[in-house]
Amino acid sequence: MDSKELKKKYIEFFKKKGHAEIKSSPLVPENDPTVLFTTAGMHPLVPFLLGQPHPSGKRLVGVQKCLRTGDIDDVGDPTHNTFFEMLGNWSLGDYWKEDAIKWCYEFLKDELKIDMNKLHVTVFAGNETVPKDEESAKIWKSLGIPEDRIHYMGMEDNWWGPPGEEGPCGPDTEMFVDTGKSKCGPNCKPGCGCGKYFEIWNAVFMEYFKTKDGKFEPLKQKNVDTGMGVERTTAILNGYKSVYETDLFKPIMEKINELKEKSDEKAERIIADHLRASTFILAEKIPPSNVERGYVLRRLIRRAIRYGRLIGMKEGFVSKIAKTVIERYKEEYPEVKQNEEFILEELDKEEKRFLKTLESGLKVFNKIAKEGNISGEKAFLLFQSYGFPLEMTVELAKERGLKVDVEGFHKEYKKHQEISRKGAEKEFKGGLADTSYESIKLHTATHLLAEALRRVLKRDIIQKGSNITPERLRFDFNFDRKLTDEEIKKVEDLVNEKIKEGLPVYRKEMTLEEAKKIGAQGVFEEKYGDKVYVYFIDDFSKEICGGPHVKNTKELGKFKIVKQKSVAAGVRRIKAILLNNSDE
Numbered sequence: 001m002d003s004k005e006l007k008k009k010y011i012e013f014f015k016k017k018g019h020a021e022i023k024s025s026p027l028v029p030e031n032d033p034t035v036l037f038t039t040a041g042m043h044p045l046v047p048f049l050l051g052q053p054h055p056s057g058k059r060l061v062g063v064q065k066c067l068r069t070g071d072i073d074d075v076g077d078p079t080h081n082t083f084f085e086m087l088g089n090w091s092l093g094d095y096w097k098e099d100a101i102k103w104c105y106e107f108l109k110d111e112l113k114i115d116m117n118k119l120h121v122t123v124f125a126g127n128e129t130v131p132k133d134e135e136s137a138k139i140w141k142s143l144g145i146p147e148d149r150i151h152y153m154g155m156e157d158n159w160w161g162p163p164g165e166e167g168p169c170g171p172d173t174e175m176f177v178d179t180g181k182s183k184c185g186p187n188c189k190p191g192c193g194c195g196k197y198f199e200i201w202n203a204v205f206m207e208y209f210k211t212k213d214g215k216f217e218p219l220k221q222k223n224v225d226t227g228m229g230v231e232r233t234t235a236i237l238n239g240y241k242s243v244y245e246t247d248l249f250k251p252i253m254e255k256i257n258e259l260k261e262k263s264d265e266k267a268e269r270i271i272a273d274h275l276r277a278s279t280f281i282l283a284e285k286i287p288p289s290n291v292e293r294g295y296v297l298r299r300l301i302r303r304a305i306r307y308g309r310l311i312g313m314k315e316g317f318v319s320k321i322a323k324t325v326i327e328r329y330k331e332e333y334p335e336v337k338q339n340e341e342f343i344l345e346e347l348d349k350e351e352k353r354f355l356k357t358l359e360s361g362l363k364v365f366n367k368i369a370k371e372g373n374i375s376g377e378k379a380f381l382l383f384q385s386y387g388f389p390l391e392m393t394v395e396l397a398k399e400r401g402l403k404v405d406v407e408g409f410h411k412e413y414k415k416h417q418e419i420s421r422k423g424a425e426k427e428f429k430g431g432l433a434d435t436s437y438e439s440i441k442l443h444t445a446t447h448l449l450a451e452a453l454r455r456v457l458k459r460d461i462i463q464k465g466s467n468i469t470p471e472r473l474r475f476d477f478n479f480d481r482k483l484t485d486e487e488i489k490k491v492e493d494l495v496n497e498k499i500k501e502g503l504p505v506y507r508k509e510m511t512l513e514e515a516k517k518i519g520a521q522g523v524f525e526e527k528y529g530d531k532v533y534v535y536f537i538d539d540f541s542k543e544i545c546g547g548p549h550v551k552n553t554k555e556l557g558k559f560k561i562v563k564q565k566s567v568a569a570g571v572r573r574i575k576a577i578l579l580n581n582s583d584e
Contacts, residue, residue, distance in 0.1 A: 001112070002247040003234045004332075007063050007087065009111050010228070014061035014089045017103060022062040024333075028284055028293065028465060036293045037067040037281075041088030042204075042225040047546045048092050049168060049206060049223050055509050055531035058094035063087050063230065065333070067277060069296055072303075075273050076266035078195070078242035082300065083277035084231050085248075091224035100203050100224045101139045104175060108201070112237060118178040120190050120197055121145060124159060124171030125152035130208065130216055133158075133171045140173070157191050160204040160225075166212045168219055172204040177236055198236050201228045244269050248328075252276060255324040261312025268311065274304040275318060279325040282343040283335045285464075287568045288350045293465075294568070301347065302354045306389045309358075318351045319344045354387065361386025365393070369400050376408015383409070384416065438470035441556050441578055444505060444537075444549040445495070446473050448559070449576065450521065451541040452494040453477060456487055462521070464571050472562070472577045479572045488561050495559040502554035503538035507547065510534060520544050 001009075011021055025044035027037050038044060041064035048054040064086045074080040091100065108114045121140050126132030137150050161169035176190040176197040184194035191197070206223040208216040231243040240246060244253055252272045260268065281297045288298040301318065308317055322343055330337035361382060368378050374397055382388035394404050446466055454461045457479060465476035483491075512532050515522065520534045522544030532544045537553060550556065556578055563575040 001234070001237045003085075003230050004247075006112075006230060006234055006237065007085075010087045010107070011061055011063070013107050013111055014059075014103075017059070017089075019059040019061035019089055020056035022056060022060050024062065024064050026284055027065055027067050027280060028286070036296060037069075038064065039066055039068050040064070041066070041086040041227055042090065044546075045090060045092075045225075047548055049090075049221075049225070051093075051221050052547055054092055055533055058092045060090045060092070061088070065280060067281070069299075072299075076270045078244075079198075079232055079235070081231055081243065081273050081277075083273070083280050084229055087228040087230060087233075089224075089226050093221035093223060095224065096222060097135055097205055097224075098139055100205070100226065101136060101173065102143065104201055104203060104226070105140075105143045108175065112233075114177060114200075114237075116144065118180075119145060120149045120151065120176045120178060122151045122153045122158050122174045122176070122190050124173075125154050127155065129214075130171070133173070133205075136171070136173045136205070151189050153191065160206070162210050166210055168206045168208070168223070169210050169216075170204060170206040170208050170219075172202055174199060174203075175201040179236075198232065199229075200233055200236060202226065242269070244272060249276075251324050251328050252321060255321050259313050259317050259320065264307075264311050267307040270307045271304045271311075271313075271321065274300040275321045276325050278304070278347070279322045279329075279336060279343055280333070282346055283333070283339045285339065285342060287346050289568060291567070298350065301350045302387050303389075305351055305354050306358075306387055306392060310389070310391060310395070315351065315355065316348070319347045322347050357386060358388075361388055365396060369397065369402060373397075373402050374404045376405040376410070376412050379404050379406075379409040380412035380416070383413070436470050438578075439468050440548050441550055442468050442470075442473040443547075444553070445556055445559055445576065445578060446475050447535065447537055447541045447543055447545070447549075448495045448498055448553070448556075449473070449475055449491070449574065450477070450543070451537075452491045452498075453479075455494060456490045457483070465573075472575055474573060474575050476567060476571055476573045478570055480570045482566070483564055483572070488564070492559060492561055498537065498540055499553045499556045499559060501538075502552055503540060504552055505535065505537050505549050507549075508534050508536065512544075515544055518542065 015021060025038055029035060029038045029043055041062065042049065044064070045054070045060070054060065065083070066086050067083050069082055071080045072082060075082060108119065109116055123136045123140070124133040132152065140150055141147070158172050158174065159169065160172050161167060174190065176199050179196055179198050181194070181196040183196060184192060188194060188196060190199070204225040206225060207219055209219050210216055231246060231248055234246040234248065235243045238246065243249060249272055253268065256268050256271055278297055278300045281293065286293050286297060288294050288301060290298070305318060326336045326340055326343065336343070364386060365382060365388070368374055368382070374393065379390060379393050382393055383390060390406065390409055394406070397404050446468070450461070450463060461477050461479065463475065464478055467474040509531060511530055515532050515534050520542045522532070533546065534542055535545045535547065535549055536542045558579040559576060560579055561574055561576045565573050567573045
């Protein structure tokens, strides 16, 4: 069974169970300050998981494109990817554990024909504040899974969320297939990472709300959120040893094989993964840069180039592999073909830029090498400042009969990771899709800002990105020059005028075509399928949006633009705040 058949079976199975199919959201999440990219199928559904009604109903199913960089150092092994597709079905306050688990079992057994004698499951073991999930275990037993294949595990393994200080969370049950490999030791069990147990599906039961003081309160709306990775599941269904053998990667690996001069399995996998991910990021018109999403993209491209050089690939290989990615995915994700010219141009430019950097790095390496063996600190300098992977430094040193302090390099690397992690926590500490009243006010203010920019500057301005925290809003839009002080004042004045008028904010449900006919703005319109919500700020603004918003603009206070800058060619960024009357 290839990936396309898997996706079709999954969607059709849950449609028969009363689920409405929703389309994949963009990789760039809408108004979520916690992450740079969509990391899971539930990510775009947060407002609806928190109680807002979804236009398509309470039962949803879909396949979501996702991107995670937390495991980037594991890419190259048989299962880890940065970009991946996630199948999911959701219950928004509808069915609960029994139906969710029974359908998981039914789909695995009857549709995927998995040998149920090889199925192991994990459930939450409970702790001093939340009870053991006996309910899930009982359901699995009723389906014929014996006790010795039901594993009770703690919060680190069988609990989801909240990613922030507070929010919805709950226990999960995970499903694993025993690959038949020998146990790595007496404590070997699902989740140990040795490869014996292959995770195939995860069902999260959001039944609690964690408060800031650490209490777990029952949620008014209990939700089910499941996730099945397309790459991993396709691999296990076909008996493959890695995801890189699946139809998702096969043409990409073949192109790499054609372009390489020597073999290195890990390098080839990294190149395939990183350039597939880069192609999808570029398809959303995000160029490489030194900040945020652009920095992630730059890191992926340059890492692919470094490994390409290690296996003898010649300049220009990056866009050649990207063309193969585009051909493989153009039917399922038309945006890769639609933006092909932009994707290939940006990749070629980035490759040329990086090759110049590498030349500079080689000069520095030669100076360092004259001093003798290379310290971990110097090896890390080459990695951090010039993009040299440790493997390249070791290889070059070996040619000169020198040694590299590999252990010292890893110490420096870990130190750097810890600094980066703390910085990320500081930047994104608002929690997943923060729904505090302050954030809701700023979300509403972005609608006013977007319309004000259209009226003051030009009508064809569209949102290129948005990031909301309780302290400020950040809004990216298409504009090719710096705004003058007069223009900034006009925008501020217009927004504040609409706030003072006390305009009502209300929502209407309609078809996508109806929304387009009335001129509703919608950068993320593909998110909800045929039916959408349009938020109106009286007759001033109308946008396709998932919410949430305030009821009246008079709740907002005073709007103030605090910064503007360029973030990419033809894209400007505005940062703004809302002041209470007492702050003025």
